[in-house]
Amino acid sequence: MSIILTFALLLASPSAGHHEAFAARVLRGRLVEAGPTGAAYQKALWQQINDPAAAALKECIARHAPADKSPFTVVANVRADGKPDQVVAQPATPVASCFADWLGTNTLPVPPELANEPVYPIEIDVSIVP
Numbered sequence: 001m002s003i004i005l006t007f008a009l010l011l012a013s014p015s016a017g018h019h020e021a022f023a024a025r026v027l028r029g030r031l032v033e034a035g036p037t038g039a040a041y042q043k044a045l046w047q048q049i050n051d052p053a054a055a056a057l058k059e060c061i062a063r064h065a066p067a068d069k070s071p072f073t074v075v076a077n078v079r080a081d082g083k084p085d086q087v088v089a090q091p092a093t094p095v096a097s098c099f100a101d102w103l104g105t106n107t108l109p110v111p112p113e114l115a116n117e118p119v120y121p122i123e124i125d126v127s128i129v130p
Helices: 002-012 018-034 038-063 094-104
Strands: 072-078 084-090 120-126
Touching (some): 018 084, 038 094, 072 094, 094 120
């Protein structure tokens, strides 16, 4: 209950800064992932993008060498047609931004409908291991 309240307060706060808004989007994506549609959508998503995402990440690292390989998180809203919208990565390193740009050009699996929401929020945590 407190997680939902925190999320609602972050969204409702007119003075919430960029970091707080990003944190609210991460929380929303995690709540949806933990919900009744989350596991099935995550499975479909990763079946479709796992290998292409790994290749894109390698290309982003090569393109920005010497690359900052710090962990980052990407959030996106997936529209009913599977197109990602409002794709943002934090921290916004060159590699993270490159990966977010790549994700934004894809068509993802069509998401399940969520009550009272026109989009399906997702969040992806990326850690680069040698």
